[in-house]
Amino acid sequence: MEGGSGPGKNEVAVKLGSSDHLLGLMTTRRDELAAAWIEVVSQTLAGRISRAELDQELHELYAALVEALRAGGLDASGEHYTEVRALLAELSRNRARQGFRPAETAVSLFALKRGLERLLDDGSADDVAAYLALSRLTDELGMFTVDSFAASREQIISSQAEELLELSTPVVKLWDGVIGVPLVGTLDSARTQVVMEKLLQELVDTGSAHAIIDITGVPAVDTEVAQHLLKTVVAARLMGAECIVSGIRPQIAQTIVALGIEFGDIVTKATLADALRHALRRSAQRAALSVGDAA
Amino acid sequence: MTVAEPDVGEVRVQTIATSDDVVRARQLARNLAVECRLSLVDQTKLVTAASELARNTLVYGGGGSLSGALVQDARRRGVRLTFTDQGPGIPDVDLALSDGWSSGSGMGLGLSGARRLADDFDLRTTVGAGTTVTVIKWTH
Ligand SMILES: Nc1ncnc2c1ncn2[C@@H]1O[C@H](COP(=O)(O)OP(=O)(O)OP(=O)(O)O)[C@@H](O)[C@H]1O
Ligand SMILES: [Mg+2]
Numbered sequence: 001m002e003g004g005s006g007p008g009k010n011e012v013a014v015k016l017g018s019s020d021h022l023l024g025l026m027t028t029r030r031d032e033l034a035a036a037w038i039e040v041v042s043q044t045l046a047g048r049i050s051r052a053e054l055d056q057e058l059h060e061l062y063a064a065l066v067e068a069l070r071a072g073g074l075d076a077s078g079e080h081y082t083e084v085r086a087l088l089a090e091l092s093r094n095r096a097r098q099g100f101r102p103a104e105t106a107v108s109l110f111a112l113k114r115g116l117e118r119l120l121d122d123g124s125a126d127d128v129a130a131y132l133a134l135s136r137l138t139d140e141l142g143m144f145t146v147d148s149f150a151a152s153r154e155q156i157i158s159s160q161a162e163e164l165l166e167l168s169t170p171v172v173k174l175w176d177g178v179i180g181v182p183l184v185g186t187l188d189s190a191r192t193q194v195v196m197e198k199l200l201q202e203l204v205d206t207g208s209a210h211a212i213i214d215i216t217g218v219p220a221v222d223t224e225v226a227q228h229l230l231k232t233v234v235a236a237r238l239m240g241a242e243c244i245v246s247g248i249r250p251q252i253a254q255t256i257v258a259l260g261i262e263f264g265d266i267v268t269k270a271t272l273a274d275a276l277r278h279a280l281r282r283s284a285q286r287a288a289l290s291v292g293d294a295a
Numbered sequence: 296m297t298v299a300e301p302d303v304g305e306v307r308v309q310t311i312a313t314s315d316d317v318v319r320a321r322q323l324a325r326n327l328a329v330e331c332r333l334s335l336v337d338q339t340k341l342v343t344a345a346s347e348l349a350r351n352t353l354v355y356g357g358g359g360s361l362s363g364a365l366v367q368d369a370r371r372r373g374v375r376l377t378f379t380d381q382g383p384g385i386p387d388v389d390l391a392l393s394d395g396w397s398s399g400s401g402m403g404l405g406l407s408g409a410r411r412l413a414d415d416f417d418l419r420t421t422v423g424a425g426t427t428v429t430v431i432k433w434t435h
Contacts, residue, residue, distance in 0.1 A: 189314060219339070220343045222346040222405070224350065226402070227401070251340075252339065260408055
């Protein structure tokens with residue numbers, strides 16, 4: 001670096017904590033700097049976000065940054081940066097939703113340094129101070145961005161898991177007064193609970209007297225799953241409905257016996273068709289009984 | 296009972312720290328059972344035993360790990376699963392192994408059931424130091 005008539009080394013050190021020159025650059029050379037920044041970001045995103053969208057997003061962020069710098073200096077976690085952080089959180093959320101990687105998201109911020117580099121060809125002490133100030137700022141805000149990106153991803157994943165949970169447990173009306181739920185795949189406690197609650201709710205909503213739980217698609221029944229099944233059957237019974245468990249395959253039957261689980265007087269059937277036949281016979285009997293009562 | 300059968304495949308380890316890990320432990324047991332070409336009934340028995348032991352490791356042992364491997368003796372192949380935790384241990388093993396006894400809200404069938412589901416069963420526990428349960432399912 002050429003000293004020239006500019007300030008000496010010590011003065012650079014003094015200026016490290018100062019954002020004055022950075023603010024000056026960002027204000028006076030606003031158009032140039034913003035354009036260079038957007039240029040770099042758009043290259044890294046390779047057209048996966050429209051230029052217009054990016055323009056708007058980054059211009060807003062730029063304006064907020066200038067405001068924050070003016071009012072709050074380099075204190076990126078301070079109250080003057082509230083707006084900047086909100087915009088970054090929003091940007092992270094959008095990028096997470098659009099399937100971008102964390103690095104691709106953080107670059108939107110770090111690219112501002114690359115933009116500034118293009119303007120700093122003479123490398124005066126002031127410029128160095130400005131660059132270092134921006135570095136410090138983007139480091140801190142970059143961390144924040146990565147954190148909010150991660151939080152957004154987690155939120156997206158957990159809501160997807162919940163949706164899947166809902167999707168994969170359909171309770172269907174099989175016949176008038178008979179509902180059924182086919183259980184498929186590995187049953188963990190959370191899923192079994194969701195299914196069972198849904199089943200009981202559906203019994204109420206449809207006023208059905210019979211529910212068939214089909215476990216043909218379940219690879220293993222352990223004590224936890226069995227306990228959920230048994231509780232559901234008892235709860236349904238309290239509501240005046242009868243549960244039938246169908247689709248108990250030979251390997252599952254043998255495992256249940258070896259575990260020592262007793263299904264007591266719960267009606268079990270080999271197939272869903274058998275279970276439906278049983279339910280229909282029972283409702284015919286009920287109907288006959290109530291006709292008898294009326295007579 | 297001896298559980299010191301020579302390993303055939305490499306030992307695969309699954310940490311058991313969350314309920315998702317219980318599902319993963321079950322998957323590891325199933326993969327080994329398939330590789331060992333156990334019958335469908337024996338696969339299901341092993342996976343179910345793994346599910347019980349993994350959950351005990353998590354719930355009572357406070358977490359731990361599963362080490363699984365294919366093993367072989369002079370006559371047959373098998374799958375060996377070892378569940379280890381550094382939890383409180385089991386003060387009364389006979390009680391814990393009796394059907395229907397649970398210190399929690401379970402059915403009290405997991406441990407005794409796992410013993411019936413496996414061909415070999417070995418339980419070592421020290422109060423205050425932890426519990427290790429090893430099961431083997433052999434091809435017939
Ligand atoms: N790894 C362990 N560490 C400490 N205690 C254990 C461990 N495994 C089992 N136990 C004790 O043994 C008891 C019996 O275990 P078991 O698995 O048979 O029943 P459970 O887990 O209570 O109910 P479930 O039928 O749902 O498995 C437990 O309640 C617990 O007190
Ligand atoms: Mg148990």
